[in-house]
Amino acid sequence: MARTLVTTLVTALAALGGLAIQPSPATTGSAGSGAAVAQVRARAEASPLMRPGQAVRYWTPARQAEAGATPLPATRPPLVPASASRLLSVPDGKRITPGGDANGYARVRRPYTGAARSRVTGRLFFVNSGGQGDSCSASVVRSASGLLVATAAHCVYSVPEGAERGRWHSHFAFVPAYDGRATDERQREPYGRWGGRRAWKPGAYTGLAGGDWNSVYDFALIEVGRRERTLQDAVGGALTPLRSQGGWHTVIATGYPGVLGRKPYDGRDQLWCLARTQPARALTAVNAATVPAAVPAAGPAGKLETYNCHLSKGHSGGPFVVKGTRDLVGVLSAGTEDGEADGYSVANALNVESYGVIVGEADPRGVYDALSITATGPTGPVRRGRTATVTATVTMRGLLAAAQVPVTFRVPDGAAFTALSGADCARTARQAACAIDTVRPGHPVRLTARVRLTADAPRQVPVTAHVAATRLDPSRRDNTAVARLPVQG
Template structure:
């Protein structure tokens, strides 16, 4: 569910072949290499977008195109465990729009986090590129913090670099990504404008988790922030799980431990990766291990 909210159901490759990913982009044949430059050393693989590509992405994602993205997606009814967020606005969470390797308009969910450069968002790796492929990277990536019903009250931020584990590129293992967004001309750096969530690595399962996302399920169709609440548990393949049925488009959405509804703040301990079946419960997320920390560290130095 491309999660990229793909036009179809995307299947994970890393030992969870029957689980649907929560994005709106599907697995694809290898196309010609995109203009974005892919590189990487050690544990981290990086895709960089030139200034001209960033400008083009902002021009591409008009308010009308953002609103249209969900209108052609039919992922069925919003699940019974998923609720509409009606509390204090959370500007640090937003929709991440992009064009997938098929050329489809797609989106995921992402959140701004504490970082040295005050410009990092965390999401799922499959919201950046197709796993087990060195060429299938996505383009025209724009983060809209605090997105709600067609409104972008905090502006739009073009992605300038996207980091994923090299294990995702090679084996579809480690579904986490950190991205650096460009500061708009005359604007503020991301976390100065919208705030941030704390981030932690190596946290054990068993915490109360609030997980957020912008699924393309009906009736919201990606236009509203939705959430689930539950206790995390250990899952196979170095993952954790929570009772949640957020659908496609919620991929990359934050798992917040110690969440305070009065402030809209918590501590990011994982991100939505895939559900059981077509958006069914539970939701799985990658353990934030040393590899995830290396991805984050590479971004906050960027």
């Protein structure tokens, strides 16, 4: 996490002059092709409306048993060191899952209804764009509607063999806590079968197997049909989307690898893997002959890689959850098949460029990235030459959590910062930049700044605190706060 903090702090310090964070590349563009790229990145695309009941009826237990698993992305990112060819699967020294197998995975304890993480994770069945029964993994994600499921974009959209354009998959049916070994249907589908109503993906995701299957845009949301109660209520909760650009995390990957005939990788068992992530390197393997010029190559931001776990087909779209929390930091996107000698897997982070592009369309009533800040200081006067404490409180009023949140402070001539606490901070005499590890809904984070007044301090000293906003924030008027210190003596 340290290098992520350094990058965040440097960015925040660079912005201190105007107390403003530079716009994301996803929201800016230059003339010509640059503007076209920005428009592609910022657009959400939605599938045609579907009939949830039709999908529920279609995916009988017999069809579920015959469902295949979505193939892994064909473009391999340059993540594997040359020495990897000498490795066999995940080496013993990199397997950190208790009881993990050669791929780093272990079976989740049954019944899957017994733990929050396994309840909200399920198997996603669908008919792919080529007309074949297929499956991925997915999870219930917190939303205002209570009906959203998060997965990978290649689990909802692809370019069929021989076709020039991508097509949406159809007949989506999400089965939370699916247990394919159970003989009783109520145990196999403890929360029922939830038919998809609509799916969304970023416009920059084209579905081209030789192009962007492992891009930062490989993320999708599916809205399931409403019943007497919402999906979120039925499973007793949801994962909280964690806005980030990837980075260093300890995560639990959960899902349903679906290689028929390869127990426990045949789609009937929910598996999990403990992993330590790092930012993935830039992905440069883009087929220039097939990828439209307006679709940018994926960069290093927004992806997490781990060498502790293999990715097996069918596990695509499964959640990366920060250990000890319900924070969904990414969904599985790319990697190597189990049994290969260079095991790794890659997940896409839920950043503004992917998740942020589509969540407003998928859940229009939801308020998501709504950070605010307040600042308070001593009520009585502070003598010149003395030190005062200012407290800044950062609150998330939206439905998601945010990682590495930049907070900046500034004081005018006549005052200087002597210390800051509550986050990782870098400071000069009159400016400071901090990075809060995580801000979660309902859990405000407090930072304190010690400010010393000089002998020539004015009668009133303003201490300005600012928390960075994204374009998902519906109002930025509460992103800056000022504590005014009365001065005497």
